[in-house]
Amino acid sequence: MSGTTARTSHATTELRVRRGGSGDPERYDMYRVPYEEGMSVLDALVWVRAHVDSSLAFRYGCVNANACKTCMALVDGQVAYLCTARLAPEGAQVEPLPKRPLIRDLVTDTVPDDEKL
Amino acid sequence: MYAAIAAARQDASVLLLDKSLVGRGGATIMAQMTVAAAIGHEERDHWADHLDDTLAAGRELCDEKLARLLCENGPARIFEMDRWGAHWARGAGGRIRQVQAPGHGRARCCYVDFLNTGPGVAGTLRRQVSTMSGVRRVSNVTVTDVVVHDGRAVGAVGLDVVTGDIVTLAAEAVILAAGGLTKIFRRNSASTNMGGEAYALALRAGADLIDMEFVQFFPIAHLAPRLVGMDPIMWDPFRYKLGGRLLNGDFEEFMHRYGGQDSGKYTTVRDQASYAILKEVESGRGSPHGGVYLDFRHVPDATLRDAFGPVIDRLATNGIDLTQTPVEVAPTAHYHMGGIRVDQRMETRVAGLYAAGEAVGGANGANRLSGNAITEALVFGECAGRAAGAAAAGTSSGWNDAAAEDAVARLRCAAETFSDDGVPANVLQRRLQDLMWEDVGPFRTGDQLRRALDGIGEIRETPATVHAGGGYNLDLQDRLELHAMLATAEAVTRAALGRAESRGAHQRLDFPESDSGLVRNQVIEMKGEEVAARW
Numbered sequence: 252m253s254g255t256t257a258r259t260s261h262a263t264t265e266l267r268v269r270r271g272g273s274g275d276p277e278r279y280d281m282y283r284v285p286y287e288e289g290m291s292v293l294d295a296l297v298w299v300r301a302h303v304d305s306s307l308a309f310r311y312g313c314v315n316a317n318a319c320k321t322c323m324a325l326v327d328g329q330v331a332y333l334c335t336a337r338l339a340p341e342g343a344q345v346e347p348l349p350k351r352p353l354i355r356d357l358v359t360d361t362v363p364d365d366e367k368l
Numbered sequence: 369m370y371a372a373i374a375a376a377r378q379d380a381s382v383l384l385l386d387k388s389l390v391g392r393g394g395a396t397i398m399a400q401m402t403v404a405a406a407i408g409h410e411e412r413d414h415w416a417d418h419l420d421d422t423l424a425a426g427r428e429l430c431d432e433k434l435a436r437l438l439c440e441n442g443p444a445r446i447f448e449m450d451r452w453g454a455h456w457a458r459g460a461g462g463r464i465r466q467v468q469a470p471g472h473g474r475a476r477c478c479y480v481d482f483l484n485t486g487p488g489v490a491g492t493l494r495r496q497v498s499t500m501s502g503v504r505r506v507s508n509v510t511v512t513d514v515v516v517h518d519g520r521a522v523g524a525v526g527l528d529v530v531t532g533d534i535v536t537l538a539a540e541a542v543i544l545a546a547g548g549l550t551k552i553f554r555r556n557s558a559s560t561n562m563g564g565e566a567y568a569l570a571l572r573a574g575a576d577l578i579d580m581e582f583v584q585f586f587p588i589a590h591l592a593p594r595l596v597g598m599d600p601i602m603w604d605p606f607r608y609k610l611g612g613r614l615l616n617g618d619f620e621e622f623m624h625r626y627g628g629q630d631s632g633k634y635t636t637v638r639d640q641a642s643y644a645i646l647k648e649v650e651s652g653r654g655s656p657h658g659g660v661y662l663d664f665r666h667v668p669d670a671t672l673r674d675a676f677g678p679v680i681d682r683l684a685t686n687g688i689d690l691t692q693t694p695v696e697v698a699p700t701a702h703y704h705m706g707g708i709r710v711d712q713r714m715e716t717r718v719a720g721l722y723a724a725g726e727a728v729g730g731a732n733g734a735n736r737l738s739g740n741a742i743t744e745a746l747v748f749g750e751c752a753g754r755a756a757g758a759a760a761a762g763t764s765s766g767w768n769d770a771a772a773e774d775a776v777a778r779l780r781c782a783a784e785t786f787s788d789d790g791v792p793a794n795v796l797q798r799r800l801q802d803l804m805w806e807d808v809g810p811f812r813t814g815d816q817l818r819r820a821l822d823g824i825g826e827i828r829e830t831p832a833t834v835h836a837g838g839g840y841n842l843d844l845q846d847r848l849e850l851h852a853m854l855a856t857a858e859a860v861t862r863a864a865l866g867r868a869e870s871r872g873a874h875q876r877l878d879f880p881e882s883d884s885g886l887v888r889n890q891v892i893e894m895k896g897e898e899v900a901a902r903w
């Protein structure tokens with residue numbers, strides 16, 4: 252019984268993230284992240300930046316409220332908001348939106364054309 | 369956004385910059401609550417009554433002229449937003465529905481169903497802005513300096529975060545509307561882009577800040593289980609409508625242990641709830657995630673559904689069933705009463721430099737009424753835009769390359785110095801947030817505040833890692849943001865140290881009483897390179 256508890260509180264899972272900019276060769280980085288039930292894919296990415304690699308780029312704004320709508324990416328091949336997509340215990344693969352020009356890592360050009368300098 | 373619209377109505381040509389996406393960041397979009405304005409649809413009301421309530425909450429420190437502006441112009445803004453298609457909730461006969469939020473003497477607070485006020489307001493403004501030919505929107509530009517020449521604001525320097533290019537922008541007038549500072553605290557309820565940049569920019573440009581010690585902490589923000597798709601401060605209306613019970617980690621009621629000081633006033637009640645919760649946690653009686661439980665298990669399912677229908681479903685998708693499980697809540701940094709000191713035209717002491725929205729200080733004094741934050745975003749935005757637009761019409765920018773030189777050099781240095789050692793700026797931000805939470809949080813002492821100033825200095829001296837790479841470099845964005853956060857954190861801490869009393873949202877454990885000699889506003893300014901306080 253206590254073994255189960257210990258395992259859940261120290262559970263980790265794996266995040267596979269597409270890295271690089273538009274001209275770069277395709278590359279995926281793997282990150283082992285702590286897993287807690289209910290956490291979002293965004294939570295895991297924020298953890299990676301704070302603990303493993305701060306150079307990982309992704310867009311987000313409101314973290315909780317799903318109000319800013321800036322955090323879209325592909326999670327396991329499906330378009331999703333990173334902040335509402337739940338991380339599965341078995342982990343996830345995260346990639347940039349395929350139909351948008353790639354800027355860096357998970358960041359694509361989602362800014363409307365009339366909002367650019 | 370309101371400022372941009374109002375300036376364009378004065379025939380100014382407006383550049384609306386946002387470091388994230390225009391109209392997608394900030395606090396408004398997160399707000400699920402209400403907008404206070406004495407439109408008198410629900411019951412007889414007058415702006416003067418709204419003003420009385422606002423001044424009472426502000427504990428004698430409100431700038432009365434600004435507070436009056438807010439209350440007097442609130443109704444016009446509500447009706448204008450209505451014409452622009454804001455879906456205010458309606459009652460019988462098409463009247464706009466209003467509820468009575470704590471601290472208001474009347475049912476005065478308009479809203480958009482269900483808990484959709486902020487997104488509704490932001491969406492309406494976004495649409496309206498997009499119809500104005502005089503407004504050009506630019507997303508993903510971080511402004512790092514306002515350029516001042518001959519005592520006038522003449523433009524700005526910033527970073528195009530997508531390309532990594534440095535941009536310079538000449539302007540006849542500049543309006544700072546970058547919101548509050550909640551991100552400098554570990555627990556906060558706002559978007560990630562509320563790092564206090566407006567205050568830092570204003571300070572460096574030579575403007576005064578006022579009332580910086582007054583940060584509003586909201587006692588029962590959501591803590592656990594992980595809740596996505598919702599504003600963490602959503603439990604307030606639940607509690608008022610349905611009477612949720614606060615329980616400590618051992619599932620015991622505890623508020624009565626701290627009940628002796630309850631004077632029955634709303635502000636006191638809020639502060640006291642925070643105090644009681646933090647004390648329970650400190651004594652080891654907190655909930656697993658470091659807060660307390662908010663329990664609705666005594667409320668029947670049908671009553672819950674009646675009051676909050678669709679919200680109950682959204683909770684269900686988060687695996688939360690209020691009839692079965694209590695949620696964990698804890699205090700969080702929510703809003704900032706202080707800010708940039710302006711006159712009634714929203715102009716700072718630097719000519720041509722204006723402020724709008726939460727960035728403005730003074731209107732709410734030592735504590736803000738629920739519902740006044742969006743009102744001030746609308747009202748102050750309109751005032752600032754109108755004044756700045758009119759002023760800009762008769763002039764041309766006094767832009768001067770030499771005046772921008774320092775700012776460009778500073779940004780170039782930040783943007784082009786890469787290093788793989790040091791500490792990543794997001795980790796330093798976290799250190800700052802922890803320190804501000806521990807030592808400059810809801811309850812403060814002189815010793816803690818002095819320790820915080822040392823800590824801020826240490827973080828400032830720590831080199832930040834910025835990995836190379838031009839486009840969308842989050843390390844670099846974090847470093848620029850950290851810079852602003854540190855300036856703002858220091859302003860708050862110095863002001864908190866200077867006010868040796870407890871008043872409204874500023875609570876000093878070493879000075880628990882209000883001091884009638886301190887019914888005065890404290891000002892923060894730059895003295896050379898130093899952040900300094902004066903009365």
Ligand code: FES
Pocket residue numbers: 310311312313314315316317318319320321322332333334335
């Ligand atoms: S972070 Fe705002 S919608 Fe996802």
